[in-house]
Amino acid sequence: MRKFFLPIFIFSALSSFAQLGGSGVYNFLYLQPSARIAALGGNAINNPSTDLHLAAVNPSLLNKNFHNQAAFSYVGYLADIGAGYAGFTRHSDSLNMSFAGGIQFVNYGNFKRWAPDGTDLGTFSAGEYALHATAARTYNQFQVGASVKLIYSNLESYNSLGIASDLAATWFSKNRLMVLTAVASNVGTQIKTYTNATREEVPMNLQLGFSRKFEHNPLRIGIVAQHLESAGKLLYQIQNRNNNNIDLETGLPIQEDFGFLQHVMSHMIINTEIVLSKNFNIRVGYNQLRRRELALTDRKGLSGYSWGFGIKISKFQIHYGSGSYLIGRNTNHFSIVTNLNDFNKKSKQKQ
Secondary structure: OHHHHOOOHHHHHHHOOHHHOOOEOOHHHHOOOOHHHHHOOOOOOOOOOOOHHHHHHOHHHOOHHHOOEEEEEEEEOHHHOEEEEEEEEEEEOOOOEEEEEEEEEEEEEEEEEEOOOOOEEEEEEEEEEEEEEEEEEEEOOEEEEEEEEEEEEEEOOEEEEEEEEEEEEEEEOOOOOEEEEEEEEEEEEEEEOOOOOOOOEOOOEEEEEEEEEOOOOOEEEEEEEOOHHHOOOOOOOOHHHHOOOEOOOOOOEOOOOOOHHHHHHOOEEEEEEEEEEOOEEEEEEEEHHHHHHHOOOOOOOOOOEEEEEEEEEOOEEEEEEEEEEEOOEEEEEEEEEEEHHHHHHHHHHHO
16 A cells, blocks of 8 residues: 555636635636535535545545446536536456546636737637546545546646645544545646746645434534645735724724634535435535635625535436525536446346
């Protein structure tokens, strides 16, 4: 296992977090790769469901139960930006390991190019892609996994190439109702920069997750602590809010005073999954940092909240997730998951 572990745009407000946004490249890696994850607050490393999308964010969740599973997701963001994920997984009994491959992508669309004098120079496109290969292994109540990502970014005539990895470990209770997990995501570097400038940082994310499913209750509750590499550094002064509170003596904006609890909560995502049956469940999530950053001062609405559901119809898991960013600006995520073994069983039955 030692060898196993060794071997921009307008969109940035949606795909990044606080001061971390704009401080590096490839921020599309922060995007939720599936409807389930979007519904659970944007991060679901603590969810042990058999859904390949979850292994894309926490490789240690991958196990033999994912064998021959295929998954695809798509979301239309604001300004006609489209993003998605597609993947496939296999398990090897001889190696006692599970493997997966996939691609995460975002298409920013087409843009008009103009010269300084107003001459129309045609159009250009922009998109970013991350190919990943994942491997995982189970040791009794522990599962460990790692992913390697090859990242390509094409923004007009500028392009960049990078490499990153995800390292993860998950512990399950004996009845598998309780989960503890740790994930280091996007540990990597630029191989080729957009220009000849210094290499920019890849958006690393250190995370801890916990979830508990109750034996005689449909609830699975969970909490994720994210961006622990920047512990206590996510909050910052929001000037348009400060301007609403003026010091009468100095005439200057009153600076926000962040307490310990506010710093802690800025790292937290709380989520719940109501497992009503094997074929239907409901999900709700809350992202405190998203609410603070994107909610309007006088009309917060449901900013930071998310919800969705999953339903199984025949051989397909169909998932929907909606995340609320600000008033009137929700996202609609759609995912489909299927296991190719189910089709083989039907073929054998016909024979």
